[in-house]
Amino acid sequence: MSTAPAGDGPEAGATARPDVVVGLVAAPGVPAEVADELGPDLAAALRGEHPEVAWDVRVVEDGLVAPPADDAEIVAAARERLLAEEWDLAVCVTDLPLTVARRTVVGHASPVHGVAVLSLPALGAVGRRRRALQTSLGLVRALLGDDGGDPGVLRRRLRELAADQGDAGGGFTARVLTGNLRLLVGMVRANRPWRLTASLSRALAAAVAAGVFALVTSDIWRLADRFGPVRLVAVGLGSVVAICATLVVGARLWERAGSPRVRKQVALFNLATVATVVLGVLTLYAALFTLALTGALLLVPSGLFAEGLGHRAGLGDYLELAWLTSSLATVGGALDAGLEEDEAVREAAYTHRPGAGG
Known part of the structure; x- marks a missing residue:
């Protein structure tokens, strides 16, 4: 040979x-x-x-x-x-x-x-x-x-x-990103990031369980009422970062370049991986927010909700509750994402598309 x-x-x-x-x-x-x-x-x-x-x-x-x-x-x-x-x-x-x-x-x-x-x-x-x-x-x-x-x-x-690429660092990564944006978008689209979380059964089950628990807890109602937009945004971002880091680090999805020859494609691989995971987790967050808002409107009576808050409950209060609930549910998913097998995470993160046949 x-x-x-x-x-x-x-x-x-x-x-x-x-x-x-x-x-x-x-x-x-x-x-x-x-x-x-x-x-x-x-x-x-x-x-x-x-x-x-x-x-x-x-x-x-x-x-x-x-x-x-x-x-x-x-x-x-x-x-x-x-x-x-x-x-x-x-x-x-x-x-x-x-x-x-x-x-x-x-x-x-x-x-x-x-x-x-x-x-x-x-x-x-x-x-x-x-x-x-x-x-x-x-x-x-x-x-x-x-x-x-x-x-x-x-x-x-x-x-x-x-x-060949002989340099490294943030400037190098930025050039890789700007010079290959179209390719990067195609790579991420081929991965179908919206299917990521649906393939991780343990993380999804944990997220739903945490969301249900948060939704029926009166202390969570009062926290959501008093947090305000800044804290709610911070908690939401923190939950997304937590599960993204757990998936990327826990499943060893991040690659390191061993030589200048492969540094560019490793940088592209890492950028596509992070983008895929982030978009997949954001899809999970949006789905959990929708479920939390629906559940709050259906399962939390306005009278009981107002009694727990100490004032009249309006749509804004339900939105805040759904926001905090989805954030806490995402954190719950992050805790169980670490229990997923590495191969299961990699299989979920990368979708190999069929090539053209002859």
């Missing part, structure tokens, strides 16, 4: 074009045989589509995971290999079947990780080499954020991906 580059050849070093390194990782056996044929074809096709950068496709044989394994495990293992080898992108060739909503698919692409998975069983036996090439090209396009929009944006993305 060759590990030499299948890219632009010796003459590429004489040009000033930066190179994009693609790791083509194949499981032993038939996938490795297919990858040996696919490597040169993929490099040539990528050069034809995007000649502004030099393409270096490196074919390696690595089982990555022991079967049975799903696409999330393959992507996680490939991400580790990508960072260790300092690749820009990785495409895994596997003989394991992949499914989405119980449908067999030919490939998955996770732009957040920079990793795609190609499943050989879904290609069929006829024209497999051609279909493997077409599917691999579609997966690479998905990883690059190529949605058929402005080609200038894609060219800039390629040049940035190929360029």
Whole structure:
């Protein structure tokens, strides 16, 4: 099994074009045989589509995971290999079947990780080499954020991906954010952050339980009445930060760059991760606020509420109660978010979208 580059050849070093390194990782056996044929074809096709950068496709044989394994495990293992080898992108060739909503698919692409998975069983036996090439090209396009929009944006993305980054710090992260905002938005949208909390059963159950307890406690009524907008905002922000930090730190979603070569994509990964988690938690907060307000209006009689507050209860008082209740419920979710298994959190945080088939 060759590990030499299948890219632009010796003459590429004489040009000033930066190179994009693609790791083509194949499981032993038939996938490795297919990858040996696919490597040169993929490099040539990528050069034809995007000649502004030099393409270096490196074919390696690595089982990555022991079967049975799903696409999330393959992507996680490939991400580790990508960072260790300092690749820009990785495409895994596997003989394991992949499914989405119980449908067999030919490939998955996770732009957040920079990793795609190609499943050989879904290609069929006829024209497999051609279909493997077409599917691999579609997966690479998905990883690059190529949605058929402005080609200038894609060219800039390629040049940035190929360029080594030698600095760090807040200024570097800011440049990554401003220079890749469109790509970042696409990565976060592909993750479907609104589905994050629904996938974390323990955190969701704890949040609902804490909200119910707060809603029927008269002391909470009086606190909500006396807190005022500033304290309510502070408690709300604190609850959101608490559960976000618990998910990111507890499940080890934050990556560290081991070398300048991968620093940019690690920064993009971390920005997309934080944005996904924050949007998911804000979705939870909004849902809890709606449930708390509905529950307060239905379950807390105005007379009893006014007696507990010591004055007439109006809609503003119910809104304040729902606000504090949703904040406390979010804190309850944060406490149980730490009990979620790391794999469950990662699976919830990252949605691998199907790649284009051939």
